[in-house]
Amino acid sequence: MPTLTKLFSMQEISQHKAKDDCWLVIDGKVYDVTTYLDEHPGGDDVVLEVTGKDAKEEFEDAGHSKSARELLETFCIGELDPDAPVITKHGISSMQHAHFVYKLKELPLQYWAVPAALVGISVVVGFQFLHKK
Incomplete structure (x- = not known):
């Protein structure tokens, strides 16, 4: 039986940008990394800077290892909804x-x-x- 993937809009993801509620998007997947913040080798402030938004560029720039990428997958809670409007920094989709x-x-x-x-x-x-x- 196939598992259903939960879809999230960027608007919904952007509401989870606090230390006690920390979501981010990388390659279209949504991750809840709240429980990992204290364990992140680069410190929680690095992750908190990109929470609530697409963090692909910052994640790739950091040069994460294969094991870090595998660990990230354990925090996956769903995917970005491709049909949801994308809100830009100017407030329009x-x-x-x-x-x-x-x-x-x-x-x-x-x-x-x-x-x-x-x-x-x-x-x-x-x-x-x-x-x-």
Whole structure:
């Protein structure tokens, strides 16, 4: 009988970033490392800096051994939900950002004409001002 994998959103994971409740994500897997903090060879502050978010880059940069990677697997509690929106540091999901960029590209030319004209006029005036000096 296959085991069911629990899926977590980044929003849910981001709520677990305290010393007594410490989750992180590495390679799409969610780890509850709360009980390991005191045993971490690099100290708990190194782990606490990346809790509640994707720690793949920091984990890889540290050059963990094969045994450290095997130990990490014992703390796996689930996986990152691929269908959940990803909240960026700017507070919008990547799906919202893509939609905004698409809408921006679809604006008619008339919406770009006024700002482009203002930039053009500013450049001309700036050159004239500098030329007079």
